[in-house]
Amino acid sequence: MIDFSTIIEEHSNKPGVSGEWFTIQWTPDMAAGERLNIGVIFKESSGSSFVQVLDYFERIKCFYSQSAVFHLTLACEVAKEAALSNSYNAHTSFSGLNFVANGFAxxxxxxxIVSSLFLNVVPLAIKHTKAKEKAYYPVSRERLYNIMDGHLKKSLEYDEYFKMVEPTSIKRVTLGAQVHTLYLPYKAGSSIGTIASAAYSDENTAKCHLYDAQRDVSLAIGNFNEFKSGAIFILSPNNELKVEKRDQVDLEIDKFCWYLKTLSIFTEVDSNPISLADKAAHWYRKTAA
Incomplete structure (x- = not known):
């Protein structure tokens, strides 16, 4: 007898991933007690966490002031580190931050999942634009990682994925009295890799992200004996950004890549996150062989 229920189950459209999601809330004024949604986390059933937080702060100025932007920027950085190191839960509360569990996703x-949730529960991220002006939405490093990770899971073999992608993207280095947090999601043999998003409309913002990536790789090579070389995979702006702005950012990327050659750090650049993931996979296969 044919078991039709089994056939239907095998060929039904099952979701690719599932897990639990959290809202990241920030309290600007502890006395007032008001909470603002500044980001979301999706914790996959495997235990991996994916995060997206605000990187556009114009609307917060309307609520508070320019000084609030500094505190919110710091809160976003703390929230990202907590998410990426899995040091949060529904009862976590520190630095004006709360992580609110919202159930299954x-x-x-x-x-x-993360992009949809972020769009729906973080209205502060909606850009204010003039009439007839098209808003350009930058791609944060965390968003870039989320896109690349989804593609790498499909394009790499099971054992390749877990050899290339670190269980946690965060590593820490103690220099003197300070502990530095490094973002290093990939490895290939004795080489360490990271990503940097330069997909921003402001070349100075893009430059800061690029040099943060260089710092992380250089510190890893200098402080971990198992790493002898490094690589940085860079997302450049696509053609949704005005050409004059895109040219300014691309010029900074070119100068940055030239500088990294003097440090013997491998680089790849692409305006498409999927293509960039393919380049990262090629680097892994070639370097780890």
Whole structure:
């Protein structure tokens, strides 16, 4: 007898990933007690966390002042580190931050889930634009990782993925009296890799992200004996950004890549996150062989 229920189950459209999602809330004024949604986390059933937080702060100025931007920027950095190091839960509360558990979530990929949730629960991220002006939405490093990770899970073999992608993207180095947090999601043999998003409309913002990546790789090579070389995979702006702005950012990327050659750090650049993931996979296979 044919078991039709089994056939239907095998060929049904199952979600790619599932897990639990959290809202990241920030309290600007402890006395007032008001909470603002500044980001979301999706914790996959495997235990991996994917995060997206605000990187656009114009609307917060309307509520408070320019000084609030500094505190919110710091809160976003703390929230990202807590998410990426899995040091949060529904009872976590520090630095004016709260992580609110909202239950089950599922979708085709972690990026689809995080992007959809972020769009729906973080209205502060909506850009204010003039009439007839098209808003350019930058791609944060965390968003870039989410997109690349979803593609790498599909394009790499099971053992390749877990050899290339670190269980946690965060490593820490103690220099003197200070502990530095490094963002290093990939490895290939004795080489360490990271990503940097320069997909911003302001070349100075893009430059800061690029040199943060260089710092992380250089500190890793200098402080961990198992790493002898490094690589940085850079997302450049796509053609949704005005050409004059894109040219300014691309010029900074070119200068940065030239500088990294003097440090013997490998670089790849692409305006498409999926293509950039393919380049990262090629680097892994070539370097780890």
């Amino acid at each position: 599922q979708g085709d990929s972690a990026d689809d």
